[in-house]
Amino acid sequence: MLERNRQAGWKHQPGDPSLSEVYRSVAVGGRSAxxxxxAFMGPGYMVAVGYMDPGNWATSLAGGSKFGYALLTIALLSNIMAIILQSLCARLAIGAGRDLAQACRDAYxxxxxxxxxxLAEIAIIATDIAEVIGTAIGLNLIFGIPLEIGVLITAFDVFLILYLQRLGFRWIEALIIALLGVIAICFAVQIVLADPNWGEVIKGFAPTTEIVTNPDMLYxxxxxxxxxVMPHNLYLHSGIVQTRAYGETLAEKREALTFATIDSTIALTFALVINSSILILAASxxxxxxxxxxxxxxxxxxxxSPLLGAAIAPVLFGIALLCCGINSTVTATLAGQIVMEGFLRIRLKPWMRRLMTRAIAIVPAAGVTIWYGDGGTSALLILTQVVLSLQLSFAVFPLVMFTADRAKMGEMVAPRWLVAIAYLVAVTIAVLNVKLLFDFVS
Incomplete structure (x- = not known):
């Protein structure tokens, strides 16, 4: 009866799962909790990558260099929003048995x-462009490889992803977590070298009215x-949570939701530490x-190097950026596969899907790099963030509406207090992104 009620809210029955080659491939058994x-640790860290991509670096650097530690409170607020939305992604996947792309297809x-x-494909292409640029800049900073060649080299990461997929999904998660560890170490050393004012850092996490009254700070x-908050992350998380072989009873699903939420919350807190570190480094x-x-x-x-008095500082910065770019390309690939399979039920071979997405991203990135150089890539990086902002609400509102619908979710429906907070987050993001677009155009 529960299953019948849960399926009654959808116009179509769920088809084959996305990422079928790794669907329910990770065992979650064991006597101890x-x-x-x-067993659920991993998907949250893959999602966390999207919250520290090269586009975020640019905004954090600008905020820290211009206003010091004051915008740390915004980084904290953004992270709280992200935790709420990603918990809804896990709820949708586990409660309805669908990723967000499948849910949209089956509901509308x-x-x-x-x-x-x-719109989701545009968002993924914009994300991939940012990752291409970030990886190319990382290669340039560490090895001196020209940006134009670095952009082309990023096409070959497809082979790394395919190799790891053959070994098993946990190997991809292991790569992501290892690279995140490298990023954390790089920033830890740089923060020590920068020697920030920790009293001011703590004060920076407290809200201030100056953020609203100062137009430049508000921008x-x-x-x-x-x-x-990246739109592709919502599709990604709702897909990769289903790589876990959790049971079908209500108790097993509730336990799976608890563990998946803990995983994403801890991982996103780690992302907050990295994003805050970028801002703190810029401020100090x-x-x-x-x-x-x-x-x-x-x-x-x-x-x-000249400001911190250590030659290793810029090297660590470049290594962290390169790791960040590689991580982001892996997760964008998987998100693209989930979107195509979920919405259209088109199942391309992973290498074909990867090359298609990367080719579409490389063309504008390479063209801008060749014609305009560093300044052009910076402008393109900003443009991708505006494009992503425009797409975000088209993923956030369906997610909130699906998880708030008892006919679709059954006993796994989100509680009213969570729905109220989620709608507040969705409206806030929509208003802020409209404001950001207006400022960008004007």
Missing amino acids: FRRAA PKPVSIVLWF LALGILGAT AFHATGRTEVAELGEAHSLL
């Missing part, structure tokens, strides 16, 4: 579903908020020395 919880008329698919705050290295207009990744890299 700790072992079962450990075909014309609406096609439009949402098209950067909106940029941090608008660029933090640039703002404190009077350099308040640093916003480009290459410029930040070149200034770190």
Whole structure:
């Protein structure tokens, strides 16, 4: 009866799962709750990658260099929003047995579903462009490889992803977590070298009215908020949670939701630490020395060594950026596969899907790099964040509406207090992104 009621809210029955090659491939058995919880660790960290991509670096660098530690409170607010939305993704996947793309296909008329698919594909292409640029800049900063060649080299990461998929999904998660660890170490060393004012850092997490009254600060705050929550992450999380072989009873699903939410919450808290570290580094290295207009990744890299007095600082910055770019390309690939399979039920071979997405991203990135150089790539990076901001609400509102619908979710429906907070988050994001777009155009 529960299953019949749960399916009654959908126009169509669920088809084959997305990422079928890894669907329910990770065992979650074990007598102890700790072992079962450990089996769910991984998807949250893959999602966390999207909250620290190269586009976020640019906004955090600009915010820290211009206003010091004041915008740390915005990074915290963005992270709280992200935790709420990602918990809903896990709820949708476990409660309805669908990822967000499948849910849109099964809930809406075909014309609406096609439009949402098209918008999701644009968002993934924009994400991939940002990752291509970030990886190319990382290669340039560490090895001196020209940006034009670095952009082309990023096409070959498809082979790494395919190899790891053959070994098993846990290997992909292991790569992501390992690279995140490298990023954390790089920033930890840089923060020690920068020696920030920790009293000011703590004060930076407290809200201040100046963020609203100062137009320049408000603009950067909106940029941090608008660029933090990525639409492809919502599709990604609702898909990869289903790689876990949890049971079908209500008790087993509730336990799976608990463990999946714990995983994503811890991982996103880690993302907050990284994003805050970027802002703290910019505030202590640039703002404190009077350099308040640093916003480009290459410029930040070149200034770190003379300001911090250590040659290793810019090297660590470049390594962290390269790891971040590689991580983001892996997760964008999987999100693209989930979107195509979920919306259209088209199942391309992973290598074909990957090459298609990467080719579409490389063409504009390579063209802008060749014709306009570093300045052009920085402008393109900002443009991708605006594009992502425009697409976000088309993923957030369906997610909130689905998880609030008892006919679709059955006993796994989100509680009313969570629905109220989620709608507040969705409306806030929509308003802020409209404001960000208006400012960008004007």
